[in-house]
Amino acid sequence: MNTRLKIAIQKSGRLTEHSLELLHSCGLKYSRGKDQLMCYGENMPLDLLFVRDDDIPDLVQEDVCDLGLVGLNVIEEKRLAFGARGVAPLFEQVQTLDFGRCRLGIAVPDGFAWQDPGSLAGRRIATTYPNILNRWLAERGVRAEVVVLSGAVEIAPRLGRADVICDLISTGSTLAANHLREVETVMHSQAVLIRTPVPIPPEKQEWTRRLLMRIDGVEQVKGSKYIMLHVPRSALPQVAKLLPGSEAPTVIPLEGRGDRVAVHAVCRENVFWETLEQLKAVGASSVLVLPVEKMLA
Numbered sequence: 001m002n003t004r005l006k007i008a009i010q011k012s013g014r015l016t017e018h019s020l021e022l023l024h025s026c027g028l029k030y031s032r033g034k035d036q037l038m039c040y041g042e043n044m045p046l047d048l049l050f051v052r053d054d055d056i057p058d059l060v061q062e063d064v065c066d067l068g069l070v071g072l073n074v075i076e077e078k079r080l081a082f083g084a085r086g087v088a089p090l091f092e093q094v095q096t097l098d099f100g101r102c103r104l105g106i107a108v109p110d111g112f113a114w115q116d117p118g119s120l121a122g123r124r125i126a127t128t129y130p131n132i133l134n135r136w137l138a139e140r141g142v143r144a145e146v147v148v149l150s151g152a153v154e155i156a157p158r159l160g161r162a163d164v165i166c167d168l169i170s171t172g173s174t175l176a177a178n179h180l181r182e183v184e185t186v187m188h189s190q191a192v193l194i195r196t197p198v199p200i201p202p203e204k205q206e207w208t209r210r211l212l213m214r215i216d217g218v219e220q221v222k223g224s225k226y227i228m229l230h231v232p233r234s235a236l237p238q239v240a241k242l243l244p245g246s247e248a249p250t251v252i253p254l255e256g257r258g259d260r261v262a263v264h265a266v267c268r269e270n271v272f273w274e275t276l277e278q279l280k281a282v283g284a285s286s287v288l289v290l291p292v293e294k295m296l297a
């Protein structure tokens with residue numbers, strides 16, 4: 001049992017589907033029964049633990065799980081909470097992931113006289129992130145009362161429990177529906193991969209290394225494209241400038257066409273129609289843009 005890697009992911013919420021998708025892209029096959037708290041990787045010595053996102057840093061901190069996928073907002077709040085208790089946070093942030101993007105922001109009711117963070121002085125601010133908010137207020141020298149709620153923060157002003165709120169925002173539609181206006185960003189967040197800094201036992205090391213490399217590969221190909229085109233040799237410098245985020249393109253001679261070459265390159269960003277039009281303008285033809293499925297640097 002101890003030789004199997006354990007990964008904590010959110011049981012049911014905004015990160016669940018993306019976390020499972022990431023692991024699936026890394027080649028993991030698993031079977032998950034409804035409401036199951038743990039599931040076994042069928043083709044890797046790796047098990048998934050399904051928990052509330054707030055519990056993920058603790059599980060990794062206590063070395064119950066080797067790895068965890070969780071929002072930066074949760075990590076930062078835990079880090080500050082541990083710090084306040086004099087406990088050094090033991091989890092280590094390995095990589096940021098391309099999902100779960102949001103921001104923690106201050107929002108005020110319509111009609112609130114907002115000028116700058118000083119407008120919060122003496123006010124009650126409802127939040128689920130008291131440590132992050134307190135640090136932000138302290139950095140700005142603002143004294144306010146932080147009202148800690150475990151959820152439904154956006155209705156606190158209407159219920160008279162707070163004057164303003166500090167909550168996670170992605171599209172802003174929840175704020176609009178509750179007649180609140182976003183005025184300041186406290187922090188930007190996205191999902192991250194954390195790991196225990198406790199040395200991983202030798203029997204788990206190989207799979208940890210392979211999984212981290214695969215996650216890195218999956219993250220790298222997001223938005224990447226493979227582009228192939230024919231161009232006059234003389235246009236190579238312009239082509240290199242036009243290909244977004246490409247490194248060292250491959251240049252191949254074309255049989256019987258001394259003046260034209262084929263160029264193949266991996267672009268680390270999306271390739272837009274405008275780029276293709278500009279490539280055509282410098283003499284490119286037979287341009288093909290393909291998605292990249294896997295990449296191992």
Ligand code: PRT
Nearest residue numbers: 013014052053054071100101102168169170171172173174
């Ligand atoms: O049960 P559990 O504790 O596991 O779940 P949870 O309810 O605490 O978390 P969940 O599933 O809501 O969010 C998990 C993580 O997703 C968060 O910690 C963030 O890292 C990330 N995330 C990304 C978000 C949002 N976007 C988000 N929009 N988390 C919450 N929200 C909420 C926000 O609190 C507000 O109620 O969505 C509402 C605002 O959304 P918009 O689109 O209307 O602005």
Ligand code: ZN
Nearest residue numbers: 052053054055
């Ligand atoms: Zn939570």
